[in-house]
Amino acid sequence: MVGLYKIRESQELIQALDEIINRNQRTQGEYHLTDGIEVMIRNGAKIRTFPVENWYDCGSKESLLETNAVLLKKVIPAHQYQFPNTIIIPPVSISEHCRISNSIIGPNVSIGDHTIVHYSIVKESIIGSYSEIRNAVLHHSVIGSDSSLHGLSQSLNLGDSTEIDFG
Template identity: 55%
Template sequence: MKAIIPVAGAGTKLRPHTYTQPKALIPIAGKTILSFIVDQLRDAGIQEFIFIVGYLGEKIQDYVKENYPDLTTHFVFQNERQGTGHAIELTRNIVGNDEVFVALGDTICEYDVKEVVNSEYSMLGIKKVDDPRNFGVASVGEDGFIEQVVEKPAIPKSNMALVGLYKIKETHFLFECLHHLFAQDIRTFGEYNLTDALDCMIKRGAKFQAFKVKNWFDCGKKETLLESNATLLKKFGGNTEGNHCYKDTIIIPPVSIAPGCDISNAIIGPHVAIGANTSIKHSIVRDSIIGSYTTLYEVVLDNSLIGSDASVRGLSRSLNIGDNTEIDFG
């Protein structure tokens, strides 16, 4: 089985951070979004990964090669973003007839990965939501098999949203349906959508079983990213460098502090993730994500998302600033 991870999106809802950093490499709870996904699938036994890259794709390549040298990896460039269906079609020659597990590059979920990977059926991940109109929606029969999937329906027949996890056994069937979309120019909201290809497969007799995820962490915009960071820190307990000694500093767990940080005269936490080699002095930081090689001096930060190589000085409350930024409130 091969894993396909589409990470070509521009991440417009997380700007300014995604001007300089792919969304999949945004840090959360001490790891990147991408590493959560790859680690789950690798631990379930998948060793071959196809990354569909586009905007800032070289950074994805560099990150994967540096952090996962043991994996077999392929990188496919989606130069024109024409939808998830178009992205998956680009992997046809690499996939061949192998089964695939598709995990969208901004999807962190809790579920029994091994059970799904080893299932005898194709499977789609679902989660009950209050308003399914902004998601792909699955109609599930009493037998647990999916009867229909629709992308962002105006009048949903179900409140079961597709979470972006797809285990597909009949890949030849998948690529036939993708070809059908292109041949008939079937688009949803102007794009060739994977959901439409899956519905085509169902209509032609493919059987998909639904599996419910325990938790679905939204990493698509600042507010939900910070909420997901807090939840994951609570779940995994955070981490700090083993032999750290932060002078005159109070740590209120859970927090995650990467190696090489210089912290003094500060209060850190709860729910704070700090990247490597960051300096924080005479500051209070809570409910925030701070990038690597960043400097904070005499600031009070709450519910903030600060990029890498940034510098913030003076008093502040809530910020959302990207990489290579300098702010002086003095």
């Protein structure tokens, strides 16, 4: 479960947390922030809620890619990318200092800084910064930062600092 709190009375929160620690008040064996907030309420703090229009889940590969696609359509303005012998199919977000050539990128692709993509097709995917993709066909994939992938047609979830060479 995920929550979002904006607490202006930070000193009061610290005092409330100190109180639950001094009383050794634990919930499921741990000191919980919500217990500290309950102490604040008992001491007169006013708590308000507010509506959230959208909540974007990124807890699995599937939901991360779905969220990426929604945000690309919603937030990223159209941009004219120019890379040699490359077709860009919006929406995409390509960070600075990327070197892309002889490739097809998009739709729904995010690429991090300083990433190299050559002779590849990438769609519905996220590629981290400082990664290198060569001679690959990627769809519905998450490639972490500082990763290297050469020669593959696959759907992947590749973690940070990983290198795979199918060549």
